[in-house]
Amino acid sequence: MLEIRKFKKEDLEGTKTIVKEAFYRAGKDEKFNEWNFVDEIQLDKNYIEELCLIAKNDEEYLGYNILTKGSIGDQEGLILGPIAVKPSHQKKGIGKKLVAVALEKAQALGYPWVVLVGGDYYLQVGFESAKKYGVEIAPNAPGNNFVKIAFLNEMESIQPGIIKFADTFYSESGELL
Numbered sequence: 001m002l003e004i005r006k007f008k009k010e011d012l013e014g015t016k017t018i019v020k021e022a023f024y025r026a027g028k029d030e031k032f033n034e035w036n037f038v039d040e041i042q043l044d045k046n047y048i049e050e051l052c053l054i055a056k057n058d059e060e061y062l063g064y065n066i067l068t069k070g071s072i073g074d075q076e077g078l079i080l081g082p083i084a085v086k087p088s089h090q091k092k093g094i095g096k097k098l099v100a101v102a103l104e105k106a107q108a109l110g111y112p113w114v115v116l117v118g119g120d121y122y123l124q125v126g127f128e129s130a131k132k133y134g135v136e137i138a139p140n141a142p143g144n145n146f147v148k149i150a151f152l153n154e155m156e157s158i159q160p161g162i163i164k165f166a167d168t169f170y171s172e173s174g175e176l177l
Contacts, residue, residue, distance in 0.1 A: 002094065004101045007052040012039060013070070014061035015030045015054055018077040034082045041066065046166035051078070051105055062089045068168075069108055069115060072135055073161030078106055079169075080116040082177075086136035094177045099125045112162050115148045115163055118144055128149045134160025138174065143154070 004117060007015065020035035035101070041047050052147035055063030065083035079104065085095045104124060106114055115130060117137065124137065127148035128135075135158065136144045169177045 001057065001098065003056050004053055004063075004174075005056070006050060007054050007064070010053050011061070015064045017078070018061050018086045019064055019082065019084040021087055022090075023082070027096045029171075030037050034084065034177065036062065037082060037168060037177060041068065041166065044068065044166045044168040045173075046168075047124055048078075048095055048109075050109070051102060053098055053102055053105075060086075062086050065082045065095075067102050067111075068166040070115065070166060071161065071164045072113075072115070073159055075112070075159060076115040077115065078111050079163070079165050080114050083116075093119075096125050103150060103152065109151055111140070112155045113152060113158060116148050117146050118148060119145065119146065122148045133158050136160075136162055138162060143176075144173055 007174060016035045016038050019038055023034040048067060048069060051067035053065055054061060063085040064071065065080065067078040067080055070079035071077065080099070083095060083098060103114060103164040116127065127150045130149040133149065135147055135149060138146060147163070165176065
């Protein structure tokens with residue numbers, strides 16, 4: 001039976017394994033990547049323990065996602081990602097369930113919005129294009145077309161601005177994960 005719960009320290013290695021399975025590509029930076037992020041984000045001032053989730057089926061790790069504090073201009077909210085589902089279990093609704101639980105918890109904690117950088121998949125789980133609101137990664141960044149936003153607590157708009165992610169999302173050279 002699928003269980004979605006808060007990440008615990010003892011989940012670290014199992015979680016890093018599924019995140020690596022989901023994100024590894026030949027040539028990927030072995031230090032600055034999504035699977036090392038799982039460990040490093042816990043030390044970031046923007047880490048919110050209640051919003052770091054895993055999906056398990058008995059003893060098997062199947063999925064992971066995290067919401068961290070972020071901002072758009074001077075407006076505070078949350079950033080979703082990374083989200084990973086074990087490749088052998090993708091397209092079975094695990095990612096949708098992880099996102100739904102994360103958004104429900106974020107709403108209960110009173111956060112006004114959640115942004116992410118991802119494809120159109122996220123349109124089916126409550127997100128919309130952030131482009132029409134002027135929300136960007138950086139001016140003229142190619143990834144701006146992939147920024148999505150979900151409004152929580154009846155908020156329906158946001159001031160245009162640049163997304164500021166948790167520090168762990170940036171490499172030493174300032175590159176975004």
